Amino acid sequence: MLRRLRWALLPALVLLASGCRNNVVERAGWPVPASDKGARALGFWQGSMIAALAVGAFVIGLILWSAIRFRRRSPDDLPRQVRYNLPIEVLYTAIPIIIVSILFYFTVIRENDENNLNPKPNLRIGVVGYQWSWRFNYLDDGLSVNGAVGKEPTLVLPVGQVVRFYEDSPDVIHSFRVVPFEFTRDVVPGRTNSFQLKVIRTGTFRGVCAEYCGINHDRMLFWVRVLPVDQYQNWLAKAKAQAQIGNGHSQYTVYDGPRTPSFDSVRNIS
Numbered sequence: 540m541l542r543r544l545r546w547a548l549l550p551a552l553v554l555l556a557s558g559c560r561n562n563v564v565e566r567a568g569w570p571v572p573a574s575d576k577g578a579r580a581l582g583f584w585q586g587s588m589i590a591a592l593a594v595g596a597f598v599i600g601l602i603l604w605s606a607i608r609f610r611r612r613s614p615d616d617l618p619r620q621v622r623y624n625l626p627i628e629v630l631y632t633a634i635p636i637i638i639v640s641i642l643f644y645f646t647v648i649r650e651n652d653e654n655n656l657n658p659k660p661n662l663r664i665g666v667v668g669y670q671w672s673w674r675f676n677y678l679d680d681g682l683s684v685n686g687a688v689g690k691e692p693t694l695v696l697p698v699g700q701v702v703r704f705y706e707d708s709p710d711v712i713h714s715f716r717v718v719p720f721e722f723t724r725d726v727v728p729g730r731t732n733s734f735q736l737k738v739i740r741t742g743t744f745r746g747v748c749a750e751y752c753g754i755n756h757d758r759m760l761f762w763v764r765v766l767p768v769d770q771y772q773n774w775l776a777k778a779k780a781q782a783q784i785g786n787g788h789s790q791y792t793v794y795d796g797p798r799t800p801s802f803d804s805v806r807n808i809s
Contacts, residue, residue: 570719573744573765574736576653577721583649587642594638653722653734660735661700665796668706668713668726668748671755676794678705682779683794688755692790693762694746695778696738697771703735714750717763723749741765 572578611617665676672686675694686692696702706715706726713726719742724734748759766774782791 569721571740572721573717573719573740573742574722574738576736577719578739579649579652580721583645586645590638590642656703656733656735657701659701660703662697662702664694664696664702664704665794666704666706666715666726668708668715668752668759670710670753671759673746673759673761676796677775678794678796678798680775680779681794682775682782683792684778685790685792686761688758690790691760691762693764695764695766695771695774697768698738698741698765700768701735701737703733706732711752712750713748713752713759715746716749717744717746719744720763725750738765741767 569581569584572581663678665674665678667674667676671688672690673692673694674686675684675692677683684692684694704715704724706724708726708728710728712728714723715726716723720736720738722734722736724732726732742765744763744765746761746763748756750756752759778791781789782793785792
């Protein structure tokens with residue numbers, strides 16, 4: 540009996556141990572959001588998990604109650620046979636429709652939020668994904684941050700500012716993902732995708748290509764560094780000065796492309 544109790548308590552112990560740091564259970568395993576889109580997506584996910592747990596507990600409760608309440612009490616006892624029960628059939632048809640409708644409604648709301656674009660962002664970044672690295676063009680500041688295999692670029696952003704991203708690729712499909720942003724959008728050849736978000740906390744975050752794009756896909760890595768606005772302005776001034784010098788060892792170069800990027804502007808990425 541004691542051995543069975545130990546095995547029964549093991550899942551609860553694992554669950555409690557996993558929640559000892561940064562409320563990971565409350566976030567259902569998600570990282571702490573670093574963007575407004577991530578915070579909204581996390582809230583939607585938590586609501587969906589609560590709804591799923593409530594439905595699961597209700598269904599399991601009905602199963603257990605039925606098994607106990609209507610169990611056979613003697614070898615000769617035959618439970619009352621019911622051909623149908625119209626109220627119950629209507630109930631278990633209507634309730635799932637209501638649940639799905641509510642989830643669909645909130646899904647549409649969150650999806651619209653994800654695709655909503657502010658007409659006046661504080662910063663515009665052109666993201667070029669190519670085999671096998673990234674280029675980040677600061678469209679309003681004349682600066683490019685260039686990466687290469689084994690030379691991971693760093694995208695620097697100001698905290699609390701609305702940033703719009705324009706994505707292009709000259710070769711195959713890539714996918715721009717910064718893990719704590721909790722937002723991903725594909726970089727598609729021949730199509731300029733766009734999205735925007737606000738970074739809500741400072742720090743250094745890992746960025747990856749989330750779409751398999753070839754032999755060196757796993758090396759398409761970059762960093763995102765989020766700074767307070769004054770520190771960001773200092774960094775920007777220094778980076779633009781390095782780009783003007785034209786040091787071949789620097790990842791900074793002058794950006795002289797179009798202010799509104801398109802696929803045609805990235806065809807010649809090498």
